[in-house]
Amino acid sequence: MMARYLAGRLAGMVLILFLVCLFTFLIFFTLSPDPAVLICGKTCTPDRIDQIRGVLGLDQPFLTQFFGFLGGIFAGRDYGQGANLVHCAAPCLGYSFQTNQSVWDMVVERLPVSATLAIGAAVLWLLFGIAAGLLSAVKEGTWWDRAGMGLALGGSSIPNYVLALALQYVLVVQLQVLPFPQAVAFGDDPVLWFESYLMPWIVLAAGYACLYARLTRANVIDTLAENFMRTARAKGLSPVLTMRRHALRPALTPITTIFGMDFAALLGGALITEKVFGLNGVGKMAADSIAKNDQPVIMAVTLLAAFFVVVGNLVVDLVYTALDPRVRITAK
Amino acid sequence: MTVVAQAEVAAPPATSGRRIAGVLLHDKGAVISAAFLALIVLMAICAPLISAITGHGPNDFDPAAIDTDLGGLPRGALGGIGAEHLLGVEPQNGRDILARVAYGARLSLLIAAAATVVTTLLGVVLGMLAGFYRGWVDQVICRVMDFLMAFPALIFMIAILSSLPQGNRPVLLVAVISGFGWPYLARVVRGQTMTLVNREFVEAARASGASTGALVFKEILPNLRGSLIVMTTLAVPGYVGTEAGLSFLGVGVTPPTPSWGQMIAASVGWYAVDPMYFVIPGAFLFATVLSLTVLGDRLRAALDAGDAS
Numbered sequence: 001m002m003a004r005y006l007a008g009r010l011a012g013m014v015l016i017l018f019l020v021c022l023f024t025f026l027i028f029f030t031l032s033p034d035p036a037v038l039i040c041g042k043t044c045t046p047d048r049i050d051q052i053r054g055v056l057g058l059d060q061p062f063l064t065q066f067f068g069f070l071g072g073i074f075a076g077r078d079y080g081q082g083a084n085l086v087h088c089a090a091p092c093l094g095y096s097f098q099t100n101q102s103v104w105d106m107v108v109e110r111l112p113v114s115a116t117l118a119i120g121a122a123v124l125w126l127l128f129g130i131a132a133g134l135l136s137a138v139k140e141g142t143w144w145d146r147a148g149m150g151l152a153l154g155g156s157s158i159p160n161y162v163l164a165l166a167l168q169y170v171l172v173v174q175l176q177v178l179p180f181p182q183a184v185a186f187g188d189d190p191v192l193w194f195e196s197y198l199m200p201w202i203v204l205a206a207g208y209a210c211l212y213a214r215l216t217r218a219n220v221i222d223t224l225a226e227n228f229m230r231t232a233r234a235k236g237l238s239p240v241l242t243m244r245r246h247a248l249r250p251a252l253t254p255i256t257t258i259f260g261m262d263f264a265a266l267l268g269g270a271l272i273t274e275k276v277f278g279l280n281g282v283g284k285m286a287a288d289s290i291a292k293n294d295q296p297v298i299m300a301v302t303l304l305a306a307f308f309v310v311v312g313n314l315v316v317d318l319v320y321t322a323l324d325p326r327v328r329i330t331a332k
Numbered sequence: 333m334t335v336v337a338q339a340e341v342a343a344p345p346a347t348s349g350r351r352i353a354g355v356l357l358h359d360k361g362a363v364i365s366a367a368f369l370a371l372i373v374l375m376a377i378c379a380p381l382i383s384a385i386t387g388h389g390p391n392d393f394d395p396a397a398i399d400t401d402l403g404g405l406p407r408g409a410l411g412g413i414g415a416e417h418l419l420g421v422e423p424q425n426g427r428d429i430l431a432r433v434a435y436g437a438r439l440s441l442l443i444a445a446a447a448t449v450v451t452t453l454l455g456v457v458l459g460m461l462a463g464f465y466r467g468w469v470d471q472v473i474c475r476v477m478d479f480l481m482a483f484p485a486l487i488f489m490i491a492i493l494s495s496l497p498q499g500n501r502p503v504l505l506v507a508v509i510s511g512f513g514w515p516y517l518a519r520v521v522r523g524q525t526m527t528l529v530n531r532e533f534v535e536a537a538r539a540s541g542a543s544t545g546a547l548v549f550k551e552i553l554p555n556l557r558g559s560l561i562v563m564t565t566l567a568v569p570g571y572v573g574t575e576a577g578l579s580f581l582g583v584g585v586t587p588p589t590p591s592w593g594q595m596i597a598a599s600v601g602w603y604a605v606d607p608m609y610f611v612i613p614g615a616f617l618f619a620t621v622l623s624l625t626v627l628g629d630r631l632r633a634a635l636d637a638g639d640a641s
Contacts, residue, residue, distance in 0.1 A: 157622035162614035305484030
């Protein structure tokens with residue numbers, strides 16, 4: 001039963017990714033200015049444009065181009081002929097129109113930055129969000145609760161680029177407690193690495209932390225009102241134990257779903273945060289490539305982001321089934 | 333929620349609309365938020381009037397207000413705030429920030445309002461179609477929703493907006509925001525329609541010969557009202573933020589037309605020397621989003637309390 005469910009889900013994932021690919025390709029095919037003209041630059045002749053079109057296969061009909069791109073991902077592809085032949089190995093996403101770099105290499109190079117950003121932020125927002133939510137729920141109605149939830153409401157309303165600018169102004173320019181974020185490898189200078197990522201982490205985590213605090217509070221309050229909680233207290237279990245053994249699991253299970261999807265979406269690039277702090281991750285690459293109309297790179301980041309979202313959804317469903325036996329798939 | 337509880341006890345049985353209005357009027361947060369939003373709307377409507385009174389249009393350069401020796405920084409403290417320019421000026425060209433914030437509010441609010449209307453229409457119509465007819469209609473609509481929700485919406489919005497020729501940007505923004513926004517509403521509408529269709533009062537109406545149109549508009553739609561109001565009010569701040577974010581990334585409203593996100597984007601290079609340049613539009617954006625969120629939140633609490641009683 002499980003195997004059949006998984007097979008169905010995987011087929012659905014592949015279909016969605018295929019559609020994302022087709023749709024993005026179609027948009028660029030119909031709407032974008034001619035990439036050959038863009039590559040050719042200022043010193044351009046009609047012959048040269050035709051030549052570039054030939055090499056990139058831009059003179060082919062839409063479906064040929066599309067399946068050429070798709071084939072490249074699984075089997076690699078060749079550009080040009082004879083002496084000019086360039087082979088692009090198996091996960092081939094083409095070459096950047098701007099830098100002529102392999103798009104796959106660009107993605108592989110930048111993914112660790114986005115992953116570092118996403119993981120650090122996730123740790124922060126889970127810690128603070130869930131802790132604040134629990135505290136507010138346990139002390140429901142007190143000033144703790146009101147202050148915490150007021151702060152959460154306010155925090156979730158600050159656009160992250162405004163927060164980014166405000167933090168940089170206060171921490172870097174005025175108080176000078178942090179350096180300007182720099183691209184440093186962890187191995188070279190762990191302290192500077194940490195200091196450089198700290199602000200981006202905070203900026204990215206703030207909005208989510210506020211949201212998770214409110215969610216956790218609502219879920220815990222709902223759970224505390226359930227009958228089994230009253231039973232647990234009535235049979236003499238201490239408040240702390242009731243909380244730990246009975247309330248946390250049902251209250252936090254829905255959070256895992258949302259967390260999985262939020263985290264997956266972030267892996268595909270936090271555009272604004274990466275751009276504001278100049279972090280060279282997938283998100284900044286997306287923003288830059290869009291600004292320069294670098295189609296192969298835009299295709300790659302769109303596909304990558306969709307891939308993470310789809311995989312994230314699957315993982316979330318599997319984890320959810322493991323955590324909550326009520327939704328387990330039963331044999332008919 | 334003691335306020336809600338008190339109002340519940342004190343208020344005489346009233347229609348749900350009046351009861352909710354009464355509850356919200358007793359809620360300090362809701363009143364302040366509504367007042368602030370009214371002020372912003374008024375400011376947006378009166379933007380030309382503000383310009384006429386202060387004598388500064390949103391695109392008028394004021395070389396006297398900036399110091400060319402300091403690279404075009406505004407003269408005076410706090411980004412040039414003073415009697416002449418109430419909220420200061422932009423560095424380098426001396427444009428009046430108050431005028432630009434007021435005109436920016438026009439566009440930001442208009443886009444958010446239009447996006448809300450289009451999203452709600454799409455979400456309600458498609459959600460109800462799916463929930464009412466089931467079968468293949470439901471299948472098709474659900475697949476489209478799954479597809480749209482798996483899509484990396486932000487990246488794709490930027491990609492579409494940047495590759496499209498310079499058309500009517502506000503209309504494009506509305507189209508893109510609602511195109512990716514309706515599934516979240518439609519999913520809820522579909523679920524509720526599916527349960528409502530099987531309720532006794534709908535079956536009774538059907539049995540007494542009501543037409544499909546009457547079923548939809550007289551029986552089902554009125555019962556969706558509560559959740560629709562809540563979902564829509566909570567979605568508006570998201571649209572305000574999305575518009576500002578897209579403009580911030582340079583694919584929204586094109587300069588020199590002001591929008592809040594774009595003003596903040598322009599201030600990125602200046603934050604260290606002229607912080608007021610990003611603080612003012614940032615504060616307006618923050619306060620607007622916060623007010624909308626608080627209002628939506630309180631509205632939901634009031635409606636939930638009504639359902640429970």
